[in-house]
Amino acid sequence: MSEEIRVLIEEEPLISRVKEVAEQINREYEGREIYLICILKGSVYFTCELSKYITVPVKLAFMSVSSYGDGMTSSGAVAIDKDIDLDVKGKHVIVVEDIIDTGRTLCYLLRMMAKRGPASLKLCTLLDKPSRRISDIQVDYVGFEVPDTFVVGFGLDYAQKYRNLPYIGELVFKEEQ
Numbered sequence: 001m002s003e004e005i006r007v008l009i010e011e012e013p014l015i016s017r018v019k020e021v022a023e024q025i026n027r028e029y030e031g032r033e034i035y036l037i038c039i040l041k042g043s044v045y046f047t048c049e050l051s052k053y054i055t056v057p058v059k060l061a062f063m064s065v066s067s068y069g070d071g072m073t074s075s076g077a078v079a080i081d082k083d084i085d086l087d088v089k090g091k092h093v094i095v096v097e098d099i100i101d102t103g104r105t106l107c108y109l110l111r112m113m114a115k116r117g118p119a120s121l122k123l124c125t126l127l128d129k130p131s132r133r134i135s136d137i138q139v140d141y142v143g144f145e146v147p148d149t150f151v152v153g154f155g156l157d158y159a160q161k162y163r164n165l166p167y168i169g170e171l172v173f174k175e176e177q
């Protein structure tokens, strides 16, 4: 089997939409400081791009979680490999994700983050696959809704590959000729 990438969201509309999401956040958090929690590694590109257009005071923190699965889906069992180095108690927190699929990973993460006593807790994702949702979670900011296909690029990987693509592509498997 060989892999092929079909462009789903070009770089230009992708960046424009990230700017729009940042502007929405700026309006809603006017006069407040926000803590952006980037979930490694997938949301690194999105978090960095988003933060460039945030005009309210912002602090960045990074967290690494493993959600066990078969490489293309998550199982819901989540482990924290690296925790954030900031105390979020009394702070306005936005968790930034690359994609929400079943929602299991985020459901776990949000519950854990809520226990730390932030003043507010919201969720921002670049991509959303609502058709696949299992966990009932509220997503506050969405870049794009995508169909139920496996997507890569702009941080998203398949077996750690393709994160560096500047666009979002659909991964297609092809039989070798």
Ligand code: IMP
Pocket (backbone or CB within 6 Å): 042, 067, 072, 073, 074, 076, 097, 098, 099, 100, 101, 102, 103, 104, 105, 106, 149, 150, 151, 152, 156, 157, 158
């Ligand atoms: P969930 O727990 O099912 O919502 O899974 C979310 C995680 O699965 C994301 O943070 C990604 O790491 C991964 N994932 C889900 N769908 C895709 C996809 O289409 N491409 C790349 N990674 C994906």
Ligand code: MG
Pocket (backbone or CB within 6 Å): 039, 040, 041, 042, 043, 098, 099
């Ligand atoms: Mg992820």
